[in-house]
Amino acid sequence: MFYRDERLALFIDGSNLYAAAKALQFDIDYKLLRQEFMQRGKLLRAFYYTALLENDDYSPIRPLVDWLHYNGFTMVTKPAKEFTDSQGRRKIKGNMDIELTVDAMETAAHVDHIVLFSGDGDFKPLVEALQRKGCRVSVVSTIRSQPPMIADDLRRQADNFIELDELREVIGRPPREPRDERTRQDADTAD
Secondary structure, X not given: OOOOOOEEEEEEEHHXXXXXXXXXXXXXXXXXXXXXXXXXXXXXXXXXXXXXXXOOOOOOOHHHHHHHHHOOOEEXXXXXXXXXXXXXXXXXXXXXXXXXXXXXXHHHHHOOEEEEEOOOHHHHHHHHHHHHOOOEEEEEEOOOOOOOOOOHHHHHHOOEEEEHHHHHHHXXXXXXXXXXXXXXXXXXXXX
């Protein structure tokens, strides 16, 4: 699926990839993810897209965003919009599809292969346009979750479909023991 001399760019739809990994019950180690694709070709860029709540003092995604920014990822963020739906529930909206699409179209002239980490069917026209520009497009998502996290038409349009679950051993973080278990084990070894 990959050629060692081809120029690669990764486009990561942060919320979509997070939801797919969560559905498969594992966490992604982004350092390992970047290393994996550096071995598959000449990785020129790794873009990560996410919306951030502006008015939150602490956002749970902020440490990840900062780490990615300092470790070779091109971060693309924008403020998320917060609203209340018709049932009075607090909702957050932060779609990054346009930003990802524009960057991918601009990058297409400089790479041979684009790897899209998203199962969002809205990206099918983007994949078609990138292919018309001569880029090969691989899509990373999962069909092993219930329901599948990838739109069937996106999967069919891609040159390659990479099952996220098959990358688990390569890019997954090892599961962490619950905090109280670690404390108990530390106490046991101190005796």
